[in-house]
Amino acid sequence: MVYKNDAIAKKRKMTDIERLRFHQNKSGPAMEKHHAWMRAQFAEKNVEPNSGLGGAIGYMLKHWEKLTLFLRQAGAPLDNNICERALKKAILHRKNSLFYKTDAGACVGDAYMSLIHTCALNGADPFDYITQLQRHAKEVRKKPQQWMPWNYRQTIARAPPR
Template sequence: MFQRPTYRLLDAFRLHGLDLSLGTPTDGLKQLEPLFTPLYDALVGHSQEQTFWHADETRWQVFVTVEGNAGHRWYLWVFPAADVVVFVLSPTRGRETPDAHFGDDAEGTRVVDRYSAYQAMAAVQSGTLVLAFCWAHVRRDFLRVRKGRPEHTAWADGWVARIGRLYHRSDERRNATPLPAAVPRPRTEADQRVRDHVEAMRTQRDDELADPQLPPARRKVLQSLANHWAGLTVFLDQPDVPLDHNTAERAQRGPVVGRKNYYGSGAEWSGRLAAMLFRLFQTLSLANLNPHAWLTAYLTACAEAGGEVPADAERDLPWNLSDEQKRAWSQDREPRPTDTS
């Protein structure tokens, strides 16, 4: 949870007089993996029942040899939804991983970057899964031109400012007083301002692209903007869809810190366990649950079941908890006073 390698934990234990060999906690962790597998599967199932997700992927080293996979680079995929976060460790970065997770008949909306694997998914190709592209990535395109080609600074700054106003007007629309449900949805003043600004951006883009003297650096960015326009404007008719997939990128921060501290996983089982726990801890966090309190209760139940998974393990997932359990395991609960007697 704190992204510290095992040997550093052992060094800390030694300061308290507990001297363990590296193999002791490693073997213990390996024994834990099957205890979390049913929860892992239940979280996947709950994620697949949703209709709105974010998605992202990042590299993850797994130091094993796999046929057909040169080197040790694997990928850690993340699919956050409203109340569940799913991590999937895969040796490939292709469409196979999101296809396997969502299925060929997935329905809903997913906020993603412009990586081609998402666009190649079966459900996207059939039209049942809609991709909403990330405006933060578009903004980075203009900033990249600004950094690499100073002569385009004023032009890039102009587009960055337009994107900033888009965020501002989208926030205004989201924070406006909700209207009663109606079909078709009534058009509010805040909604119209968003649409007018998007139309002005489209017109500006097309006017610039029509210029035969447009510098290649500008044309490349604007052509990408045009190519992805449909996905970038999904939020117009779905106001609850955010303008970017920063939620997914934030979900990856912990694992990325871990990757820098301990380089990845030394075995396939440890990689699976890492993905399981990344998934579990972030899902608990969404429900404002204390992972330490939750783990203590769950592992105690496993011990009482003879070291096996409890028959009703899924009852401890956030959406199945009683109000009493939520209060007992809440992150906001007052800590117990230290015994100083």
């Protein structure tokens, strides 16, 4: 329900303040009901604290203030999924890096992985981006700040035809 409400807020292009008020009105009561239910599970001994469900409820109760920040602070995200996905990529790269033959090869691999993930976060096609860096190597050396994954397309659009 909370994510459904957030999707509605995004669809309506609400400001951070409007989104906060919307969640307080629509998501707040459901979250409070959920909080009361979780507390009751332990109070009424319906759930063993050491069970899987008990562990999950305990985690939620322990972190309740942080998990419900979106109900108190304008602009607070519902979750940190972007960070979680980035960490998964870093862990996968760490596992893959065990197979580099040299330290220099590992450094090159790290640079490429950083570029690829930065492209992905900025909506740029990594293959196109790296291709354009190679095609415009002289310009990149002169003004590298104009050739970042988030602005290289504008730089190409401004360039005179070759």
